[in-house]
Amino acid sequence: MNAGHIxxxxxxxxxxxxxxxxxxxxxxxxxxxxxxxxxxxxxxAAFVLVLFAVFPYIVLVLRDLxxxxxxxxxxxxxxxxxxxxxxxxxxxIVSVFSEKLKRLSQEAAxxxxxxxxxxxxxxxxxx
Amino acid sequence: xxxxxIIPCYNEEENIERVVHRLKRSVRTHELPGxxxxxxxxxxxxxxxxxxxxxxGFSYLSNPVNLGIGGTVQAGYLYAVRHGYDIAVQMDGDGQxxxxxxxxxxxPVARGELDMCIGSRFIKKEGFQxxxxxxxxxxxxxxxxxxxxxxxxxxxxxxxxxxxxxxTEYFAQHYAQDYPEPEAxxxxxxxxxxxxxxxxxxxxxxxxxxxxxxFKSVYYMIKVSLSLVVFRLTNSRxxxxxx
Numbered sequence: 001m002n003a004g005h006i007x008x009x010x011x012x013x014x015x016x017x018x019x020x021x022x023x024x025x026x027x028x029x030x031x032x033x034x035x036x037x038x039x040x041x042x043x044x045a046a047f048v049l050v051l052f053a054v055f056p057y058i059v060l061v062l063r064d065l066x067x068x069x070x071x072x073x074x075x076x077x078x079x080x081x082x083x084x085x086x087x088x089x090x091x092x093i094v095s096v097f098s099e100k101l102k103r104l105s106q107e108a109a110x111x112x113x114x115x116x117x118x119x120x121x122x123x124x125x126x127x
Numbered sequence: 128x129x130x131x132x133i134i135p136c137y138n139e140e141e142n143i144e145r146v147v148h149r150l151k152r153s154v155r156t157h158e159l160p161g162x163x164x165x166x167x168x169x170x171x172x173x174x175x176x177x178x179x180x181x182x183x184g185f186s187y188l189s190n191p192v193n194l195g196i197g198g199t200v201q202a203g204y205l206y207a208v209r210h211g212y213d214i215a216v217q218m219d220g221d222g223q224x225x226x227x228x229x230x231x232x233x234x235p236v237a238r239g240e241l242d243m244c245i246g247s248r249f250i251k252k253e254g255f256q257x258x259x260x261x262x263x264x265x266x267x268x269x270x271x272x273x274x275x276x277x278x279x280x281x282x283x284x285x286x287x288x289x290x291x292x293x294x295t296e297y298f299a300q301h302y303a304q305d306y307p308e309p310e311a312x313x314x315x316x317x318x319x320x321x322x323x324x325x326x327x328x329x330x331x332x333x334x335x336x337x338x339x340x341x342f343k344s345v346y347y348m349i350k351v352s353l354s355l356v357v358f359r360l361t362n363s364r365x366x367x368x369x370x
Contacts, residue, residue: 102194102304106202109168109188110209 010072014053021046041089045082128161130233131212133203135196135286136180136220137170144179146222153226160237161213163229166206167220170199196286197304204299208292213237215298216289223255224287228327235325236289242320243294245280245312246287246327254328264348268309271352275359276316280324284308287327294320303358306351313358319365 025042028034034042052059052075059071068074132150136143147167154163167187169177171194180187188202200217207215214236218224228246235241248254249265256262268283286308290298294315303310315322 098304101192102198102201105190105192105194106198106205108191109202110206112191113188113206 011053011056014049014075018046018049018053021049038093041086128214128237129210129212130159130161130163130214130216130289131203131207131210132163132165132216132218132226132229133200133207134165134167134218134220135170135199135203136167136172136176137193137196137199138172138174138176139220140172140174140176140179142222143167143176143220144183146218146220147183147185149222150218150226150229153229157227157230159230160233164212166203168199168203170194170196195304197302197307200286200307201299201302204290204295204302207295208299212295213292214289215295217286219286223329223331225328225330228287228325231325231327232287233289235323236291239291240321241323243288243290243312243315243322245282245285245322245324246329247280247282247285247324248327248329249281250324250326251328253326255331258344261344264344264351267348268351268355271355272309272312272316275355276313276364278312278316278322280312280322282324283312285329287329290315303354306347306354309351309355310358313355314362317359317362317364 022043025034025039025046029036029039056071059074063071063074066074068077134143134146134150139146147165150165165186167180167185169180169187169189171190171192177189179185180189188206190199190202194202203217204215214233216229216233218226218229224246232244232246235244248256249262257265265281265283269281272278272280272283288308288311297315297318297320298311301314303314312322
């Protein structure tokens with residue numbers, strides 16, 4: 001493999017993969033399985049992938065700057081870093097949700113007790 | 128003075144009835160610094176605990192989903208705050224905490240000597256002292272707490288504890304979900320609350336199985352230590368908090 005350019009096959013694969021990725025995101029948005037708020041970062045990722053495939057020059061410059069031997073390795077490295085970041089942010093989102101879920105459950109339990117209490121008092125009065 | 132005894136309950140069909148009746152009997156026969164109410168909190172038990180609470184006409188909350196011990200006890204603290212209780216006491220639903228010692232645990236808080244008083248089985252060393260491994264774990268947590276925040280607590284995992292109104296309000300907003308007992312100590316101390324202990328005698332649970340076995344206790348230890356260290360690293364001592 002020539003280290004000075006990106007193999008056309010790899011480029012085509014990258015473009016096809018990114019387009020497929022975009023379609024999946026759009027499909028999930030259409031099916032309401034994904035909200036716009038959480039899709040932005042994925043759109044950005046797909047966009048960057050297309051950018052790399054269409055203008056490999058960017059990747060070559062980055063490779064020279066970071067002194068990575070193979071271009072593909074650099075792409076993998078960046079994708080891996082992105083995935084790591086995404087996983088961490090998803091853990092954050094889950095933590096926030098679990099806190100909210102906890103509070104909601106507690107409120108529901110307190111309300112249920114109040115309703116039960118009121119019902120008992122009402123039936124007492126009607127007797 | 129209004130006192131609320133919070134009894135978290137998860138799959139305690141063998142114990143919960145006895146625990147509540149024993150508490151009621153004990154409250155009638157002992158002198159306490161105020162009126163005592165209780166609240167069983169059924170943490171979405173999969174056994175017949177919920178039915179038992181209903182049939183006996185117990186005062187209870189029912190979590191719609193399983194929250195774990197932290198979220199369950201916190202629901203009790205929320206209830207205590209909303210209903211204007213002066214002291215909230217936590218007592219396990221498995222019968223290992225003898226309600227006859229309620230006055231001992233509530234006393235220092237009622238007299239204003241402490242903001243939180245923990246019932247400790249290691250002061251007089253009477254009654255059920257638990258397994259060697261667990262004692263070791265509890266001691267390690269105790270030393271760790273002393274290093275991290277200067278708290279002098281021996282029975283660090285004891286769930287028999289009373290807190291005054293200010294601390295209950297604080298716990299209603301901030302309470303750990305996973306390993307709440309030791310973390311409640313460090314968070315209270317860092318907020319400037321006074322935390323101490325009173326001697327009590329504990330029994331082995333009456334029936335059912337404990338949620339912590341031998342292997343789990345080692346795993347528990349590692350996770351608790353980590354959570355305490357992380358808590359200390361991410362929380363600073365409040366201004367004006369006494370060392």
